[in-house]
Structures are given as C-alpha cells and as structure tokens.
Amino acid sequence: MRTIRQIPNIPKDGDFAKFPDSTIKNETSTEDGTPVVREIYGDLLTNVYRILRLAKIDPSGFEDNADSGYQLVEALKKFSNNLNDVEQVLNLSGQVFSIGMDLSILPDKYPVFARAAENYNSSLVYTFKGSGAESYSFTAVNQFKSGDELLLIIDSANVRAYNLSQSLESSTEIFTPFGTPLAFNNGKKVWYQSEGVVFSDKPEVLDLQGSIRSSQSDGTILVYEIMLINGYFICLAFYPNTLAHKIFRIPESNITAPQQMVFVTGGFGSSDNSPYIYTDGTSIYITNASSNSGDEYSIDIYSINANNLSFSGNVLLSNTFKKTTNAVILNSKIYTLINGILRFFNVVTGEDVFVANFPANLGVLFALDGSALFSSGDVAKKWDL
Structure with a gap:
C-alpha cells in the first residue's frame, strides 16, 4: 500500500512530525492542493472493495447511509480476530x-x-x-x-x-477471571452474568434480557437473576410498568424463543416485595412467599417439571435470614455469605446455623456442577459445605 509521502512530485502536507505518512493538503489561492489521482486513492478503494468480497457482500450500488446501511461496517463485523479468535x-x-x-x-x-x-x-x-x-x-x-x-x-x-x-472433578479450583458466575449452574461450562447478559470464557455472549424483551415486546423488562438447570437458563424477570414478576426458561443452545414458566399451582403475588429465587436443581425457592409477603424469610418451594412449576410447600426460615444473591442450596440448606459471615438455613426446619466468619474476605459464593465454590478474583476454590 502506498502512502502520500511515498508518492513523489505531488503537493502534500510536509509536517511529517505530526503526520508521519503525510496527509492531504487543501488547495489555496496561491498553492495547489493534493490531486485526486489513482496513486493516492486507488489503494484505499481497492482495499475496501476487497474487504466486501472477502466478507461475501456484494456492493449494493447505492450510497451508504442510515437508511440503506453501511456495508463496510457489516463486512468488518464478519471477520475473525487473528489475535484471540484463533487458537x-x-x-x-x-x-x-x-x-x-x-x-x-x-x-x-x-x-x-x-x-x-x-x-x-x-x-x-x-x-x-x-x-x-x-x-x-x-x-x-x-x-x-x-x-x-x-x-x-x-x-x-x-x-x-x-x-x-x-476438569472440575480433579481440581479444587477453577478460574473465574470474567466476573460473577451464575449462582447455580449444574453444567460444566462456567457462565457469568451481568445486567441480564450471560457470557463464558469460550468466548460467547448471550443477551437473555434482550431475548425476553423481544419475545414480550416490552423494552423495560429487567432480568434480576439467572440460573442454569439441565441446559436451560432460568430467568427471574421484573416488569417495572406493572410491578409483575415472571420466570422464563431459555435453552442454552438457542436463546431466541424464551418460554414463560407456568405456575400450575401457586404463583407470584400482585405486590412487589422484591422476591429472590434460588434452586437446588430440582426445585425453585422464592423468598417473600412468592412476593405475597413482606417477610423475606417466608420461602415458597416449587417443583420443576419441564416448563411447569407446582407449589409443594412453604417454609418459614429463622427471621434472621436476609435474602441475598450470594447464596447456594446444598443438602436442603440455604448457605448465605454476607459481609464475610457464612451461615446456613435449613429449608425443612428453618433453623439458622452459624458456620464461619471470614473477616475482610469478600467474594462470591456459587454452585457449579454439584459443588459449592468461593471466588474473590481470578480463581474460585471448592468449599466443602
């Protein structure tokens, strides 16, 4: 490719400290400007055309703009990055x-x-x-x-x-360099979540909130919690305009068709008590009695059958229970980690049991592939709970 500086005998900007390869010089009443010639513009145009051909995009024959689109931009989106898209x-x-x-x-x-x-x-x-x-x-x-x-x-x-x-089975630690893992994931791939979007270190990014908004034709929906159960993302969605809560089930392999889960019995109340959801992989636990109560320690339990949720009972945990996303359920116990204090609440008896205090150790507690892990940075350690 030729630069303007390399082309002899044409007017050009001579400030090579500012423009090392020179740049176009405007015509004035006393000086010629840089001419429109093949030597200057030919390389730029042929490279642009080559990008379109490599991306298998046929030039439309129309001017690019907000109405007709930007073909070069679309072509660039298709190319892999030879730095980190290639092993x-x-x-x-x-x-x-x-x-x-x-x-x-x-x-x-x-x-x-x-x-x-x-x-x-x-x-x-x-x-x-x-x-x-x-x-x-x-x-x-x-x-x-x-x-x-x-x-x-x-x-x-x-x-x-x-x-x-x-493999996770042969190690007591995994790496978590990209953020907050899903609170519950019984698969082997580590998924992270942020503002309704999940992403992995593959790398791949799935906009679950955007998919739900599109399916519901409502751009205000907020996804507050995401879990992965047997290859399906389970999402707690909040509708700000109506203060309603719904749960959606989305296949990990295809997020384009979210399904609203059906409460065969039970269901969310009409008031917004900011419910949290948890799971052990077979049941879903909803605080505030599915938003029917202001008591966050009142937990409704629902069994999962494909896209259906059936109410199977309510348990009153100790009133010391504080709902948090930093929690996992193992062996009929909800473990919470708040301000470095680890405790569990028995989902059968409601009992509150102090486990340990980890002063100055703030991090994330999550469940992956049947194990509880703690992460405070790039590496997550298995916890034997």
Missing part, C-alpha cells in the same frame, strides 16, 4: 514460553487462547515472550501438560495461564 500454539524453548504474536500492541489484561506444546513444571521459573523483544514473567494458575487448552491473560508485566482442559 495460538504455546511453545517452549528452555524456560521461555512463547506465542507468535506481537505483544507490544496488546491492551492490558488481554485474553489469548493457546494449546500447550510442552509440559509445565511447577518447580521451574519461566518467562514469556511474543514475537518481539518484550519479556514477561510467567505463572500457571493450575498445572498443564502438552496438548492442554489454555487461557492466557497477558498483563503489563506478567502472563497467567489457566488450564481449560483440567
């Missing part, structure tokens, strides 16, 4: 791990997927390099071997490697 190979030479990327152009905390070509030895000290001269310290959060799939987080001074191939 890299993590090579080892001596005690230097490396990938074939220029690390100097990357932002801080940049994620890269790579496959290990060699084993990691925790007794050795490694460094990390890209295709340039920069060198970084290198640590593996969990052990990996040749052939394992890794997530690399490239920081300003160090690189952390997380083994994606290591």
